[in-house]
Amino acid sequence: NREEGKQEESRQFVGPQTSDPSDLSSPKTNDCQEVNEKINDYVEVEENARDSNGQFVERIEDYKTTSKTCRLWVLRSGTNVGEVLARYVETIPEAQKCLNLAYWNILDLTEDTLIRPLFTANDWEEITESFEREVTLIESDIPDVMIHFFNEVEKITNKENESIIKEIERLSPEIIEKNNHVELTNDEKDIVDNIRRAIITYAENLKGLELPVSESDFDNNFPKMLTKRFLNKEDLKMDGGEIACWASSCARIDQKCDFRGTLKNSVNSLEAIIGLRSGGLPVANRRKILEDRIDLSVAMCDVLYDFFKSNSKAPGGDLHRTYVLRIQSWGWVHETYGMDCKATNVLHLGRLSQTRMPNTQKSLAILEGFYALMSDVKATLKAICDHSNKVSLSNSRAHRDRKRKNSVRNKQFGSFGTPSESLKKSKLRDDF
Template identity: 60%
Template sequence: MSSTCQRPWILRSGTNVGDKLTSYVKTIPEVQKCLNLAYWNILDLTESSQIKSLFSMSEWEEMVESFNNEVKLIESDINGVVEYFFEEVDKITKKDDKVIINAIDRITPEIIEKNQKIKLSDEENNIITVLRRAVVTYAENLERLDLPISEADFDNAFPNMLAKRFLNREELKMDVGEIACWASAHRRNEDRSVVLRARVGQKCDFRGTLKDSINRLEALIGLRSGGLPEPHQKKIHEDKVDLCVAMRDILYTFFKENSKAPSSDVHSTFVFGIHSWGWVHNIYVMDCKATNVLRLGRISHARMPNTLKTLSVLESFYVLFTDLQATLNTICERTNNISVSHSRAHRNRKRKNSEHVREKGGSFGNPSQTPANKKSRKYVGP
């Protein structure tokens, strides 16, 4: 989406981040462009980023600090009953493997009340029920694990299962399988002749759409890289790039659909991506900081339990997804307000000198198109 408005990101040192990325992209060999996030206008702020060497240490720290201050999860209030439940799980996992699953299945609200000498509310009873079902399901899937296991089977048994159990179905429509990102499909078919075959969107394995969002924002998408045994590093890196490009397309579509909303509000929008491989589980977040500068950061890096003895690790996943859900609720409210501002733009048409007239629509820039020789893309380390 081209725009006459330019939104630069100038660091304290005077460095223009957008210009630095543009200069770097020109040095990338054609066959390597697809696998370099910088080509897609994405500034990877994760610790394994290739682009870190372009900036001084102080500049890099400034960019990371800015991102962490502006893009983060909401820390929700976690009910104390969660701690009580996983204390019971921790005790049980110290026993023989053969009794662990049945013992966890017998953790009832009455057991918690007796051991902790408390009285639980209906909400706390429901939390225990959700936790017990999720942990028992995970444990059963783990016990039945027979290698090798396909990508789809692992995804549905572990990462997708946790997301569907711990996220709110009433507020988030969750789709799993070989599905396409709708925003990616929209971007790929933009200005494309109607007589040509429609292009599908970037593939993802999990898609969470905000039900109450005016724009049906795909605020959370996920991609699984292979089953078990763990795939080669090339596959992991390729899938990370594909996930990030889809996240970029979601933001691009949102910017385009709200071109008359206040710029600062539009640029405050961010979306999430889940990437997993082996037993590793990462959650990324992306926003558009400036023209042709999208920031990618990692807000979570964890390992899923791979034995019955480590099931209590799932406590961190419950907390993580609870914070994620709270943040998604805020994103839904914020993006709806942005859409309302966009729809009310007619009010300010004649107020040229009014304080109501502000910079509109943000400045996403021009999204990079897929190189013609994508199939021959060459891997050059993460």
């Protein structure tokens, strides 16, 4: 029995053992897909014959896909995207499935080495065009006063002096008016005051930065601080907490989200945006960035699933046009993603924007890009809120179809699909 136990332990490590685990921390490449493959090669499963033995936990819900509601995504070439993903998932080893977004029915458009080769060039072009057309950041109207303000910040940072913070503190709306020969409205003056306070706080935190910096400290002083200042608190309830998604609760880790935005005016209290900071400084290992990316993606998937379940009688076209956002940052990089449910068991996921944050006081002027991004996010969240309420209204009026002959029979409902299961026990090696 002892010999059998040793043999069982020797089979716990899944994947080829020819690569050197230390390669994961090597800065030779930034290819996330290569990191993904290496991580999958070093997954350790706690196999227990009397307990999990690699079994999956089934999620039991009252919302099930039927042949009547099944919605296919067939490209112009005749390729069924759902079938392609399903065949690919069958090739993934059981212990590695939770670490692959395709297993969660998510078509990751940033996946260049694993997912893209599954489709022809024309099919992939059609897929990406579909995402860019249906999941977008709305371009907001950027006020001229913001441009004037950051032009003044650039002048200050270009000077050879050590009083950058004091100079920005004195950058009042009156100085903006004088230097640019304009007259500002009260709303524009409020914009100047809001941006100035945020930049001063950012610059002071930057001045006192001492390495190493923890994940929570960096986020509270930089990305999350700016995000909360620039988004609309009247429309968005912003807080932090656990990502209560199926993957995090059952699969690997007790993940925390640094930022969660719930639409206050949404009938379903839709969590339209989720954010996560992946490590402090120095930059976190790419393994953690990948884990956070998976957890955030599955959390978005669960948000959409709940929305579909709550509005199952709404028109399918309206349901499938609903999408949510996520933000993820590591180092000085800040990325925004979007996701929608394109068809049954097929979710779109793609990057909407990427911006960098200043790492010195001399580069404070590049915060203009971050402010413009948050302005677009704010406009997009308002559009998501309006759309979700229209879907809920349609769902509440489903009884009207009873009076219309054959209307229910011919009506096309939404179809999210069957949520994926999670391993009872699985974890990544801590020592690779």
